[in-house]
Amino acid sequence: MTRFRPLGLVTAAVLTVAAVTAGCSGPTAEPDPTALPGPAQSTVQPSASPGTPSARPTPEPAPEPTPEPTAGEPDLSLVDGWTLEEKAGQIVMVGLPVAGPFQPTFDMLRDQKIGGVFLHGRTTAGRQPVKNLVDAAVGAAAQRQPLFVATDQEGGAVQVLRGQGFSDIPSALDQAELSAPDLRERSRTWGAELAAAGVNLNLAPVLDLVPQATASSNAPVGVFGRNYGYTADSVITHGNAFAEGQRDAGVQTSIKHFPGLGRVTGNTDDTAGVTDAVTGPDDPSVDVFSAGIEAGSGLVMMSSAVYTKIDPDAPAVFSPVAVGLVRELGFDGVIISDDLSAAVQVQRVPAGARAVRAVDAGVDIVLASAKPSAAPVMVDALVRAARDDPDFAAKVDAAAARVVAAKADL
Structure with a gap:
């Protein structure tokens, strides 16, 4: 497992960006350029000079062996000995606005021991400035686990990273016109571009099943052509091809948005009361996600x-019930929320309570991308709830263990 050392920060490159929300956002205008950190410099501590020989240490008794986890259960030994604050930090992902300001997020990575960042906004500056920013974030974190570095690189209207070093990716609807082998190969190239910039998690592909007759009124997905066609077969075939290509390049994927946003009209980012009165546990929409889970x-x-x-x-x-349905499909990986920091759909719930309710339901990572300042509040609320309730503390342990397990190959 990769371990990251603290890295210093210097100023260098320039990004041109505009804010968007993770998961359900559409195109926006771009603001003025903002300077961002240049390549971080590693700091090497001088080794201590040899001293006089020390006395032979007293042998310590061998520790008790840790029981192997039950199939499908998280390996809690991965977070054995961690503080509650460290575990809570691992299950929050904070937005890192590519337009800045950067320092507030860097401070959260250090002080709240947050385990992941989401590159939030739009940039056309190209690969190297993004890599500089990622390196600066990694250096600021300086924790025992690597960071998840995520973004939305779906293609079409939802492509955060552009410019030299990044391909212009067609929309999912256009990708669905390609053969599955061709799409997988192209996605491998797109994934390699992300990996070269330090991104190790793409919050894609969208596997929402959108009826063609209502696509033009489906604000979060159909309006922007984020769907891989209009049939379950097309979505499964092409969505999985995209995901497999990304993973071939070393970039993990998150299929979204379970159990499907294809039948709603409102966008949960900017609308309250978004409700689906059709999709049930045995719906074809759920079957599509089952296929995505089976694909890896x-x-x-x-x-x-x-x-x-x-x-x-x-x-x-x-x-x-809804989160448990994901587990019933045989999924034992990481369940992540859509943005809970600024989404209008959940604004009636205080920020800290949003994190607690999500983890209590079985979510492993709480995403605070659009409004990064909510992240410390969320971490603190998770810590307080875990101290007050042993059952909730066990859920924090399980979530943190799943996140750490998912980072094993980063």
């Missing part, structure tokens, strides 16, 4: 819509 996606992103045929009383991301 390491993460599944939960929708924030309400699904009345699954759980009419809570958004899916806060619903143990």
